[in-house]
Amino acid sequence: MKIRAAVLEEFGAPLAVQELELTEPRAGEVLVRLVACGVCHTDLYTASGADPSGYAPAVLGHEGAGVVEAVGEGVASLAPGDHVVTLFSPQCRECVHCVDERTNLCLAIRAEQNLGHLPDGSTRLRRDGEEVRHFMGCSTFAEYTVMPEIALAKVNPEAPLEHACLFACGLSTGLGAAINTAKVSAGSTCVVFGAGMVGLGAVAGARLQGAERIVCVDLSEERLQLARGQGATDLMLGGPDTVAAILETTGGFGADYTFEATGNVKVMAQAVEAARMGWGLCTIAGVAGKGETLDLIPRWLITGRRVAGSSFGGVKGRDQVPEFVEMAMAGEIDVAPFVSHHLKLDEVNRGFELMEAQDGIRSVIQFG
Ligand SMILES: NC(=O)c1ccc[n+]([C@@H]2O[C@H](COP(=O)([O-])OP(=O)(O)OC[C@H]3O[C@@H](n4cnc5c(N)ncnc54)[C@H](O)[C@@H]3O)[C@@H](O)[C@H]2O)c1
Ligand SMILES: [Zn+2]
Numbered sequence: 001m002k003i004r005a006a007v008l009e010e011f012g013a014p015l016a017v018q019e020l021e022l023t024e025p026r027a028g029e030v031l032v033r034l035v036a037c038g039v040c041h042t043d044l045y046t047a048s049g050a051d052p053s054g055y056a057p058a059v060l061g062h063e064g065a066g067v068v069e070a071v072g073e074g075v076a077s078l079a080p081g082d083h084v085v086t087l088f089s090p091q092c093r094e095c096v097h098c099v100d101e102r103t104n105l106c107l108a109i110r111a112e113q114n115l116g117h118l119p120d121g122s123t124r125l126r127r128d129g130e131e132v133r134h135f136m137g138c139s140t141f142a143e144y145t146v147m148p149e150i151a152l153a154k155v156n157p158e159a160p161l162e163h164a165c166l167f168a169c170g171l172s173t174g175l176g177a178a179i180n181t182a183k184v185s186a187g188s189t190c191v192v193f194g195a196g197m198v199g200l201g202a203v204a205g206a207r208l209q210g211a212e213r214i215v216c217v218d219l220s221e222e223r224l225q226l227a228r229g230q231g232a233t234d235l236m237l238g239g240p241d242t243v244a245a246i247l248e249t250t251g252g253f254g255a256d257y258t259f260e261a262t263g264n265v266k267v268m269a270q271a272v273e274a275a276r277m278g279w280g281l282c283t284i285a286g287v288a289g290k291g292e293t294l295d296l297i298p299r300w301l302i303t304g305r306r307v308a309g310s311s312f313g314g315v316k317g318r319d320q321v322p323e324f325v326e327m328a329m330a331g332e333i334d335v336a337p338f339v340s341h342h343l344k345l346d347e348v349n350r351g352f353e354l355m356e357a358q359d360g361i362r363s364v365i366q367f368g
């Protein structure tokens, strides 16, 4: 079938929205009609050429939500009409990681996904006979996409898809960092560095876990106000003296849990240092630049601080994304403030510009 999609043709150049050929889903695959898709830093990072593992031509986009149109052979968990959220981090439910509750890093399709292929090693996207690659296994800057069944979370059909799509990436990452990775305990003190989508999700996750104090640190007053809306009890402008300020406000000890959601390695070090001696746990969700290293003083660790990393918030997507969507529908997670701009597919590059200007948290593309 013919679809319109935003293609990364050349690194550093705007995406080109154009017509492509999308072939039908094969065994284990699903054809999805996109309804909404968030524009994320990872799309921009790849489009810019900064990601050394990037490739072109490819259809970008990975924060999609839509409706199943058709399923390939052997697909049992989804049927036409189902509402789905796309998962760049799949859940096959069979691999050694999927059956272990300690991780969400499904091993089933990693290698092919990283190459821009569907699990059988080929692509469903074509242009004049030439293959166009899939991005993060999703390619959701498109009217339709074909994805593996194991990379789609079936969600409540009553949920607004322009909100549900945000659970495809940053929001689930932040929520999961607090709920799954750190397992924040009730009554605790948390500090969240960064009030973008991931940090705000961590604030919400800490609140849902019953944290008593949630300090959010960012460079933007505007973003800190959004953190207040998600449950932050204290707001702090970040800077070189942030650790001292956190110690001061926590009786000299630091926080039970800290979260890093900026991607800046200096902030990561602050987040570790600001965790409490004895048992403080620092969860790092930010993605550092290629080749950057994290500089820690070993004494911080010997005196009882711990460091954890979190990919997609430890969320096993097919199980937990539908739960998050239900929580949003029940009013426990306030998604609306994250959607700052609605765009059409043709305006996808505007989404990048808004992101670079730090204008709002998320632009959401609406299709049709
Ligand atoms: N681990 C994962 O699976 C995963 C998933 C999605 C995104 N990420 C990463 O998480 C990070 C955050 O993503 P986002 O979408 O929220 O980004 P974002 O750019 O919207 O938010 C980052 C925030 O950090 C703030 N900040 C920058 N420097 C700071 C400092 N010195 N002190 C305090 N705050 C500071 C910025 O003002 C901004 O509000 C990125 O590195 C992103 O790549 C990770
Ligand atoms: Zn994303």
Ligand SMILES: [Zn+2]
Binding pocket: 090, 091, 092, 093, 094, 095, 096, 097, 098, 105, 106, 107, 108
């Ligand atoms: Zn798996």
